[in-house]
Amino acid sequence: xxxxxxxxxxxxxxxxxxxxxxxxxxxxxxxxxxxxxxxxxxxxxxxxxxxxxxxxxxxxxxxxxxxxxxxxxxxxxxxxxxxxxxxxxxxxxxxxxxxxxxxxxxxxxxxxxxxxxxxxxxxxxxxxxxxxxxxxxxxxxxxxxxxxxxxxxxxxxxxxxxxxxxxxxxxxxxxxxxxxxxxx
Numbered sequence: 663x664x665x666x667x668x669x670x671x672x673x674x675x676x677x678x679x680x681x682x683x684x685x686x687x688x689x690x691x692x693x694x695x696x697x698x699x700x701x702x703x704x705x706x707x708x709x710x711x712x713x714x715x716x717x718x719x720x721x722x723x724x725x726x727x728x729x730x731x732x733x734x735x736x737x738x739x740x741x742x743x744x745x746x747x748x749x750x751x752x753x754x755x756x757x758x759x760x761x762x763x764x765x766x767x768x769x770x771x772x773x774x775x776x777x778x779x780x781x782x783x784x785x786x787x788x789x790x791x792x793x794x795x796x797x798x799x800x801x802x803x804x805x806x807x808x809x810x811x812x813x814x815x816x817x818x819x820x821x822x823x824x825x826x827x828x829x830x831x832x833x834x835x836x837x838x839x840x841x842x843x844x845x846x
Contacts, residue, residue, distance in 0.1 A: 663737030669763035673835040675826035692769040692782035695740040703757035790839035792818040839840035
């Protein structure tokens with residue numbers, strides 16, 4: 663597995679963790695995942711199949727596990743800084759749906775220092791940048807007004823680079839198409 667499409671929210675750039683990302687440029691990145699739907703797997707072969715946006719169905723091995731952070735490997739190593747599911751131990755296999763995104767700063771600034779934590783930095787070439795243009799709608803279902811995306815009208819447009827401070831009034835969500843590149 664050498665290519666992925668990963669999520670990136672503009673706040674990650676706005677916080678100063680990265681500059682805007684440019685198509686054709688390489689970046690050393692770690693990737694995070696969110697996988698609340700993962701379950702134990704009897705399959706012992708890695709798999710990664712993109713469903714949509716930056717959501718994938720994976721079969722992966724747990725290669726590192728502490729109560730608060732864990733790492734899976736499906737051909738690419740990704741971390742999750744969240745409570746370890748009770749059924750998971752290092753060496754186990756899991757399967758299910760995950761979201762994959764650029765590490766905001768958790769791994770880059772502190773998690774990489776944990777004893778036994780695998781090196782998750784990989785040189786990635788950005789081959790495509792997409793800005794989400796799905797319309798915003800007001801949602802008052804939780805007792806207060808908030809904005810959410812109208813997923814019935816999901817849309818993305820290609821860009822040459824992210825522009826986290828101005829696109830979508832600074833609320834931009836991006837997809838980065840990335841491929842493993844030679845170290846720079």
